[in-house]
Amino acid sequence: MGAGGVLAGGCTRGAGLSGVRTLSVAALLAITSIGVGGVLTQALLSRAGSAGAAASARPAPRQAA
Structure with missing residues (x-):
């Protein structure tokens, strides 16, 4: 949003709240x-984080000697 604020000539959230x-x-x-x-970003990050946590929580398979 920083780049968008510069291109738009101000803070996009502030302009949106003022316009509402x-x-x-x-x-x-x-x-x-x-x-x-x-x-949507929070949902994607939560999904990606839980997939990584689930994979790391599984025990490593034992190798045959």
Whole structure:
């Protein structure tokens, strides 16, 4: 979001929150998109983290002597 803030000429979250007060469609869309993006990112990171944890929690297979 740092690069987006620079390109947009300001903080995207602040612009979205200010626009929501005036019921700006673009601001509502921006805030909704930011929220949905955050939820999807959290779900993907949780899934990736739990898959790695599950794989490391399994005991190593024993090798035949």
